[in-house]
Amino acid sequence: MPLRLDVKRKLSVRSDRVKCVDIHPNEPWILATLFNGHVHIYNYETQQLIKTFEVCDVPVRAGKFVVRKNWAITASDDMFVRIYNYNTLERLHQFEAHNDYIRSIIIHPTQSYILTSSDDMTIKLWDWDAKWALKQTFEGHIHYVMQIAINPKDNNTFASASLDRTVKIWQLGSNQANFTLEGHDKGVNCVDYYSGGDKPYLVSGADDRRVKIWDYQNKTCVQTLEGHSQNIACVAFHPELPIILSGSEDGTVKLWHSNTYRLESTLNYGLERCWTIACLKGSNNVALGYDEGTMMIKLGREEPAMSMDASTGKIVWAKHCEIQQVNLKQLSSDQQLRDGEKVPLNIKDLGSCEIYPQTLSHSPNGRFVVVCGDGEYIIYTAITLRNKSYGNAMEFVWSEDSSEYAVRDGNMIKVFKNFKEKKTFKPDAGAEGIFGGNLLGVRSYSGLTFYDWETLSLIRRIEILPKLIYWSQNSELVCIATEESYYILRYNPQTVAAASTNKDLKSEDGIEDAFNALSEISEIVKTGVWVGDCFIYTNSLNRINYYVGGEIVTISHLDRVMYLLGYVSNENRLYFGDKDMSIVSFELSLSVLEYQTAVMRKDFETADQVLPTISKEQRTRVAHFLEKQGYRQQALAVTLDDEHKFDLALQLGNLQVCYEIAIKLENDQKWLQLSDVATKQGEFSLVEECLTHAQAFGSLILLASASSNKQLMSNIGEQSRKIGQFNIAFLSNFVLGKLDQCLDILIENQRLPEAAFFARTYLPSQINHVVGLWREKLKQMNMERAAHALANPTDYENLFPGLIDTYKTEEFLKQNTKVQSARNYQTLPPNWESNPITEMKQAEDHGQFSYISKQLNKEITNDNDDDDDDDDDEIFDDTTTNSLIGNKLITSVNADQSCSRSPTNSSAVSFHKPTTISSIIRDLSVKSTASSIISTATTVGSASQASLSDFDKELQEFDFDLGKDDIDDTENDPLVSKQLFKQTVDENEDLRFDDDNVDEFLHKT
Template identity: 50%
Template sequence: MLFDVNRKLFSRSDRVKGADFHPTETWLLTGLYNGSVNIYNHETGALVKTFEVSTVPVRCVKFIPRKNWFVAGSDDFQLRVFNYNTHEKVAAFEAHPDYIRCLTVHPTASIVLTGSDDMTIKAWDWDKQWKCIQVYEGHTHYIMNITFNPKDSNTFASACLDRTVKMWSLASPTANFTMDAHDKGVNYVDFYPGSDKPYLVTTGDDRTIKIWDYLSKSCVQTMEGHTNNPSFAVFHPNLPIIISGSEDGTVKIWNSNTYRLENTLSYALERAWCVSLRRDANEVAVGFDEGIVVIKLGRDEPTYSMDPSGKLIYTKNQVVLSGNLATLSDISAADGNRIPLSIKEIGTTEIFATALLHSPNGRFVTVVGDGEYIIYTALAWRNKAFGSGTGFAWAGDSNTYAVLESKVKLRVFKNFKERGDAGMKGAGSWAVDAIYGGPVLGARGKGFVIFWDWESGEIVRRIDVDAKNIFWSTTGTLVAVVSDDSYYILKFDRDAYNSKLEEGVEITDEGVEEAFDVVAEISDSVKTAKWIGDCFIYTTAGNRLNYFVGNESYTISPSDTSMFILGYIPAHNRVYLADKDMNIFGYSLSLSVVEYQTAVLRGDMDSAAEILPTLPKEQLNKVARFLEGRDLKELALQVTTDPDHQFDLSLQLDDLDTAVKIARSVLEPEAETKWKAIGDRALTVWRFDLAREAFEKAGDLSALMLLLLSTGDREGLQKLAATAEKKGANNLAFATLFQLGDAKPCVDLLVKTNRAPEAALFARTYAPSEVPKVVDVWRDELRTKNKGKIAGSIAHPSEHAELFEEGWEEALAREAGGPVDVNGDSDISPNESEDA
């Protein structure tokens, strides 16, 4: 079985006796022999939290995520529960009179099962203050492991050193049945997660791993390979494998269909004790004597293929499922919403699929995996052909295909029989990693991409580039060559290639240079992709759905999760995607919009004008934004139906009459911002009358004052001052009156706004006749504030003109009988300050 094994986390610690993945957080819980419990971030490798649980070994730990708890059992007979967010100890009590060796949490009920060296299993209900609701007796040695049945959570199985495995019901204290599983003690038991087999896997101190049919109580298979006692063996929920770990220090991966040993892993951390599976990401955690390791098996991407008509086929393990997106009844769902699809099982595959490929006409589906390929008929799912191969590619006619048997062996078949010619020229000279179907056969290796002609086997072109994928357009003229952080769009010119052949030019290992032209290079990562005509749709590593047309890339929608493109159905005007669990999502993408954009980018405005009336109305604003980006603003203004966009374009084009019409149709307060923008733009094109109207309607009095001052409009300034005073814009009203030279209204405004001192000073300079009145107002104001002494010290201007000649601060200080620092630093003592 061929899949990658990548180490994600490697952390040394004290002996790890228990481990558990959190179902939603990126956390891994570990219970240590020194009594501590650690929580790691398995993505970053960082130690997130540490709990000092006990002074003796913690042998078992589990998350209870719905309560934000974890539960731990230890050798001091205590069961302890902690809130992992607050570090609060929720509960602690003696659960058994001996070591607690294992525990498990019910998937839905408020129940924890514990197994102990006292030879009993107990059920605890946390909703009943951790009351023991049942004791299960019958084993005659240490209980090593407990696990719930995923097909019936009211039953569970236990493994014991008395050499037996027992099956229990939650409500009964006695076992339903007992199986004599091994010649020596049983260390672990786990259920097969699928619905098709009533199987258990067990490990024993006889160094074997056994598969059991628990309905017939018969042993299906015995697997040998560990050189010491295996501590655990578990069925993987997504991959057809069994993972085992042993005191010999190794982790072994077995094929759960053939029971053949596929891989042996060793991390030099001494004995392996415990395991946990992260079910949604194919990740496995293994605890050892000297630390914890997390490995990732295979890939997260689903294995699927959709033909042009919308028929979807995908696999789960080795079960093949099918659905037809063309028959979807509700295609009006909002972009990004999940779409229900009727799914049916159509068969199984004999190999674990790593790739599915529909033939171009949709009649056949090729399954590739485990170094083999099988071609099935798409409708009846019957085996049509098979063979050895790590890669497979269909030609455009669905009758020809190529198989990559090894890095240096490429075979070509026609009508399901191998062609008798010499095959592809120079195919054995380069180490090829993968092959790709299309109008010509593509292949990639380390540092190069090469294309062969299907019929002649001649090299069409060899290009030096580090590629990871190749996608051919359905028209056969464009190809996307994808590297790690960018992609190249190339145009294939078959006529240029054929003309070289007709001229009798000898084709070298580099092929024909004129066969391909570079159309564009885009700095963007491509994860999955499909061509729709000459439009390249793809998902990025940043979870965006983009499309490339002409020579530019555009974003359709961002996404919160990783998505995989299934294909496009023109009748729905939607592109369909799936997540890794094969939930279906749809996004609108009009093919006519793409065609219109293509025509515009090519400069074919006549064709674009013909396509324009066919565009869906809901797509017109999107098209207008595209035209604006191409600096075709006049055309964008004609196309857009969005008033805000029309307004912005009108301003950019200085079409102020259109902008005014839009502003007059908009309700407050949005109209104010539009009128302000019109006013600013009108000034730049010397339309002062429009600017004045716009500033008045926008209520922009400051801009209006500058405009009126610039044009010398005295009457307008007088109206502006009255308006500003009415609106409470007193500073602007004062400045306007001052510019008009009306001193008396300025004094009146200062008095009206309770600024009598400033009014007095202003009046002394600009309106002396107003001084007595203002000073009286000042005095009255001080008296109302209980500052009579200061009020009495203010001289009337007719009696003491020197008050204004020397400066009012110094004169006021002298009249009050004490020094005052005009800069604010007073020499008056605190006790005298009130009188002063």
């Protein structure tokens, strides 16, 4: 019977004539060398051209990947071999290898050698580790050497095909051929070795349109294959399938059975002549090169013919036609299996199979093994591999009962019981596939149909095209896997039994309530198995997952494609196999699966009995499952993970558990989460503690304000300042009215401009200090001009009208302002309705407020005293400097003339050059001695009566000194100084006194 292999096209790209193709063993890449001198690298998964480079302007007839060096080696008609890094496309080396066109390159699998063959009738061996030195030349052919191939079973021997109609076998180290195979009538174009260990064969193709299979040990031709109508350009033994491929100039690729030598299939993709074929060990992919492009096809299925009986721990697989078995129970008890590591096994040969196995599966009870392939099936006994039954079949499936099975032969389905045919039927919509299990499933072009095994009556039609179907052990659940997702359904046998007696429950689509859909998961299932109510599977991303109760749990990640064989409950391990028949295992606790199954069935009594058997490492996984099912309280009691326990307690509103875990974890995020829940429950003391632990001072400000907690607000200011959260510290101090602290924070952060404006607005007594700091900072930044441009309000009171009122208002507010509770917000007038300066004046007029002037530093650099107190806290005495007195006198006049009392309103004041104004003010101070004394006496005397002797003493102690800078300024520009002085004096005529006026005034006093 034929193999009936499915052939799928994976890549089809058009290009110039392709002379050679190669497949990368690790990446999804195809290397194609072209007749136009270019090389292309395609990704056959994405269908994209990912790399291309120009080698020369003549045909490139050969190209190979060297994966261990990241190289692509090419040979072309200019007689050069070139080596490229296929990642960077950099040409690493080139050398002239032959005297004529180079036809073929082969890479030694273990040594640093390459072999090249040429139209100069020679074969040469090159060593890249010896700087591409020529190690050996093989001569003996009398015509072009078209292709060479290394024997995979003996890397020291290779074969060559020549147009002299011969195939020669060579050995490294010998210049003469071992022997010559003759039989072709015309030139031989291609040759390849059989990679299996059971046959010493090689295949050749020639211009006589024949393919010959040779036994190189007996040196005889085993078989000649005929069928092509033109020259044969390429041949290959497939490394995984019993297939011989031949490509011809007639545009076809023929697939021949390597055991029966029957023609299985002929492929013609309309790309003209086929020149090259490449296969890859461990893969079913085949690359083809044509006149008009490159093709990649996939033959058959890559899943190995392998099966496991979970009850006995025996694994059976087919390697080509050989059946082998391993027994997991023979593993030594002291041998520890690790997840993902290869399991050391003793392989036992059971014998050979008469057909090529494409699928292999155990019966449900493990007594029989069925092999299906070549359009036939054979049932063997599992222990001795004795033939029990056979027949024609494209597919074979077991029922839940091991004595019952079904086969599909075309569109016909045959059901057998006890190895005897029971019934045959043909579905109305045809049959494209069948599935075993509790019900017989048939896939057609329109969907899936379930039939009863006994009566073959219709159970249900479902509009879905399944790829795989898995039934649970109790037949209550079924997984239907498609090309894009899988569905979990619950089977209702009671409804089906009721429908057998009540015809009204049936329709043309079967019994509507036979299945209930539970879940649809957008994952591609590769292989799977049920354990209880848990469905374990591998997906397209090579992950091991299991589904239970709507939850997907990832067990592990695989580093390559693996196929799930089964689960051994006694060992709590899952077993997997790959295409190389390597077995690996992963641990999965049975007690966890049993617990989850009991919960899904709402059998909590059984679940409580199973729970103590679950290890501590698995408790958190179980808790996550319980949470997913809605059992949060039980999950809280089961979990051992503090993070998970905190989340559960938070959802349940259990503040005590949350608090204990938060103290243990010391995680700011946990404190914030707990504060949110505590706020909803009104536990504000807990909220305060949580926010304090989390240092969430922004939220604490809101809490302190809302709860009128002055002490908390003060603490916030102190703590936030310590950890550098100055915005919070500023705000909390500002709310409490601690303006000095606010100013200190601005100065501490070098926010001197903001500090100056803050002082001007709220703390006028600190203006000198801040402006001095600002000036010094600008000078340090080499901004002398900007520093001199700053006007200190105390030095230039004429530029700042109402400055004295702001001093008074500052003191007034300190005496009369107190911190108000947030609950009084509704009863207090808004700030924009009050005028502090007006209120101060009213209080002063009514005798409710008296102002004692304080000495202000002109600049921070003038603070030369040795006391610890700031100068801005010192009281003015009778020896107040004349410069300051002059400033006050001018300011008082300007304040009276100003149309506004606002400290910031200076629009009516003209700005004068600082040095000139300073000179004028000092000049004015000299000429206004009496007035200055009277002003000072009046200010100080508001609190105590000043005596005449005090004024006499003041007159005697006054010492007027005109600064040198002022004299220099006046001398440099006397006209300007005179004009400005005259203007200032004219504006303040009421301040002019002479000595006679003073004497008269004092005498009267």
